[in-house]
Amino acid sequence: MHRFFANKSNFLNNLVVLQGSDVSHIRTVLRLTVGDEIEVLDGEGSLYLVRLSELKNKLIKCEILSSEKNDTESPLKIHLGQSLVKGNGFDVILRKAVELGAHSISPLLTERTVTKSDSDKKIIRWKKIAEESSKQCGRSSIPKISNSIVKLETFCQQASDSDLKLIFWEMENKKRLRDINPETAPNSASVLIGPEGGFTQEEVETARSYGFHSLRLGPRIFRAETAPLVVLSLLQAKWGDIG
Numbered sequence: 270m271h272r273f274f275a276n277k278s279n280f281l282n283n284l285v286v287l288q289g290s291d292v293s294h295i296r297t298v299l300r301l302t303v304g305d306e307i308e309v310l311d312g313e314g315s316l317y318l319v320r321l322s323e324l325k326n327k328l329i330k331c332e333i334l335s336s337e338k339n340d341t342e343s344p345l346k347i348h349l350g351q352s353l354v355k356g357n358g359f360d361v362i363l364r365k366a367v368e369l370g371a372h373s374i375s376p377l378l379t380e381r382t383v384t385k386s387d388s389d390k391k392i393i394r395w396k397k398i399a400e401e402s403s404k405q406c407g408r409s410s411i412p413k414i415s416n417s418i419v420k421l422e423t424f425c426q427q428a429s430d431s432d433l434k435l436i437f438w439e440m441e442n443k444k445r446l447r448d449i450n451p452e453t454a455p456n457s458a459s460v461l462i463g464p465e466g467g468f469t470q471e472e473v474e475t476a477r478s479y480g481f482h483s484l485r486l487g488p489r490i491f492r493a494e495t496a497p498l499v500v501l502s503l504l505q506a507k508w509g510d511i512g
Contacts, residue, residue: 271299272308272404274411280333285309285319287329290397295321295329306334312410314340341409345509346372346457347501348431350424352379352464354493362497363395366412367402369501370509372457373413374399375424381466388418421461421472425479428459434481436461437500438473441485446503449482454508462497 273295279286287295287309295301301321309317309331316339319331349371353359359376366374376395396414403411419427428434432455435446461468461476468476473483486499505511 270306270308271295271301272310274310274312274400274403277311277313280311283333284322285317285331285333287331288327292325292327292329296324307331310339310409314338314342314409316409339409341407343370343372343505343509343511345370345455345504347504347509348372348428348457348459349374349497349501350377350419350421350428350459350461351375351497352377352462352493353382353384353418354464355384358494359395360398361494363398363414364402365498366501367399367408368406369498370408370505370511371412371501373415375415375427376418377421377424377461378418379421379464380469380472382464383466392416392418421468422475422479424459424461425476425481428479428481431455431457431459433458434476434479435459435500436468436473436476436481436483437486437496438463438483439467439485439490440470440473441483444482444484445487446484446500446507449484458504458508460497460500460504462500463493465493 273287273291275285275287303321305321307319309319315336317336318334320334321329322332323330349366351362353376399414400411491499
């Protein structure tokens with residue numbers, strides 16, 4: 270069954286209103302009509318079975334038939350600071366990060382970032398990718414994509430409340446994730462992943478000054494598109510909901 274997201278403010282009594290690109294998708298692409306049923310998520314852990322009751326050019330009204338809890342979010346809120354990478358690599362990383370349960374994703378501009386992005390257009394695109402990926406993998410909420418491309422130090426400052434702060438650096442020769450064993454399981458983790466050329470020594474020192482642990486993933490160096498998927502999988506297996 271087709272699934273859509275709607276803001277909680279769009280739920281009115283026994284109705285939910287769909288707007289924006291969902292309208293043309295339902296009318297033109299899916300060719301649904303009055304009486305057809307779809308599923309709508311409110312982004313807060315509830316799933317609604319609804320019936321299309323009124324189709325207009327700019328909005329669709331749906332009658333709520335039933336609702337149930339559908340919380341598929343990980344107990345570990347991972348805030349991913351991912352450096353921009355070449356080509357469409359960030360798009361691929363974003364889709365996989367959504368599947369792997371990242372709570373929020375911030376595109377980073379770092380010293381060795383090669384790609385220079387038209388940030389406004391890219392941010393809009395990335396938010397759309399996050400929404401579509403959330404629908405496809407059954408997420409009960411859409412991960413937050415930052416409203417702008419941020420610098421590493423800004424991300425570090427915003428991570429002040431995270432239980433766990435990690436920066437992955439191929440030049441680290443001592444600590445790995447398996448060496449991080451807090452007394453209580455973390456509820457949140459802020460994670461920094463570098464671009465193709467990795468982080469500079471200065472960037473790692475900056476992160477450390479904000480309480481980040483610098484870690485190495487293993488004896489091999491991963492591609493920029495592979496590293497975040499490995500990190501997210503390991504974190505979810507250790508403290509989240511995978512495995």
